[in-house]
Amino acid sequence: MGMNTKAASDLKTIPKNSRKTLRISLFWKQIKKQQVLLWMSVPIMLHLALFQFVPLWGWLMAFKDYHIGQNLLEADWVGLKHFQTLLKHDDFLQDLRNNIVMNTMQLVTGTFCAITLAIVLSELKGKWFVRTVQTMTYLPHFVSMVVVANIFVMLLSPDGGLVNQLMIKWGWIDEGIFYFGQAKWFWYLHTLILTWKGFGWGAIIYLASISGIDPSLYDAAQVDGASRWQRVKYIVIPSIMPTLVLLTILDIGYLVTGGFESQFLLGNVINADYSEVISILALRLGLNEGNFSFGTAVGIFNSVVGMTLVLIVNAIARRYKANLF
Template sequence: MRAQNMWRQIRKDKILYVMVIPGILYFFVFDYIPMYGVLMAFKDYSIFEGFMDSDWVGLANFQQLFNTYGFTRALRNTIIISIYQLVFAFPIPILLAILLNELRSVLYQRFVQTAIYLPHFVSWVIIGGIMFAILSPSTGVIYEIASFFGYEGKVTNFLNSKEYFRGLLVVSNIWKEAGFGTVLYMATIATINPQQYEAAKVDGAGKLRQMWHVTLPGLRTTIVILLIFRVGQLLNAGLEQVFALYSPLVYEVSEILDTYVYKLAFNEAKFALATATGVFKALVCLVLVLITNYIAKKIDSESGLF
């Protein structure tokens, strides 16, 4: 009887069941088939023999990776760059949001927001072009500044410098994303009860103390959640950014896992090793996301991603 009801229901809604077919096909083909493709990481893949006929080699590819300088270098760079971004870039939007919130003129606040959100909408390739101009040691703004302080012609090309390149990744990331990063914090600040500020004022708190004792605590949960998710993305050190900005001169300090996968496959034709690198990254990511989501839920049951 129940099964009969179910069938009647499905027949009545059959259009709904037809509608999901393209979507299911899409996810099957473009997400689940590549997941199956990762099995290549466990094969001795050669283009000539194809996927099916290549021999199984177990974990040999992974073993080889961990003994390859290129891989360990990429892994190290990925973690270092990620940690730099976490330490230096992550706090800036919080600071900016708190300060933006203190602006009395709503119109002016909007103007500043419109200005600082802008680079988020611009691709890394374009920003690479802009940086190329600004940092040019012979014509750029950096040249003007150095000349002003009497260091004419003594500027390094930061884009080609091993010492500065990682710093440049952090600074350019701040320039591009810090403004837009304030969006969620601003939204959270808007939900703080104004009475809390009134109460703080009555207690004699000045602006600074209000920021410290009301605004910042109001942001606490948002900060913790975003921080945790950022940690979950530890192995994503910014493929589009690095790929747009780096050059052979700075590979040593900026080759990350994603760019290494690309090079293994398309410069060296080592598809199995490249896939193994990808699988390693995807698995670590999965574990990190599961752990960080668990922690996020512990802190605030509402805020896990799932």
């Protein structure tokens, strides 16, 4: 610290032109020192520019009446017409409600289950048992959603599904129930399936956060006579709060606009009032009907709303010094 202060004071005594030359020299020395890391970052930056920034010129399509085979620059300019079509569509508010409800349920349930699993595994002593449970719980994360959806559709099928067969055998019901035909059940089934698929994977980062807690805190709490629950309440939970806030801020961006694959695979005509989300509306009206301009407008809407939510939540978290940026 003293050396940095001395160097800064010495720098002030150097003439302005020489000071600028010295800064440039130090900059290039730093570049040369870190050239390996910089070269390693080049493919990442190229990928980011090529697949994230270059396609943004296509957003122009949302403000034009574009048809396939037409030159985008020659298409008629329609301004905010497609955004107005989206906001005034009969299914927009319903699909927006489905987005908010399902993503909120998934966020709350998935986070709670992930934190609970991480705390339980951190408190267990048998390493073999912990590793077995951890492997079994995060393995579904690597299974394709297509496979997961088919598994649950077959399990809950009214015609030979395992769940219905067991319930009939135990005398709980007289005939099979078409679970995915009960529209009002879809939110709960969807939350259950996605939580089962992802909570084990989500617990990994909380386990890493718990493993970074200073062991002396546990020792001090044990000396003071704290029970296991008290150690969890007053040491573990406060220690993982920064991680919880960080992940919540990142997930908030998908609260209104996230979701497509699971709803598309598990939904059907019967439960469409509760399963269709904005992305499926874009697919139905944008791609299936060839209205690419409308589909692009939906994509812009999703991006803007998601970014706005992240900034709002981050601003709120900044008040408690738990912000992301």
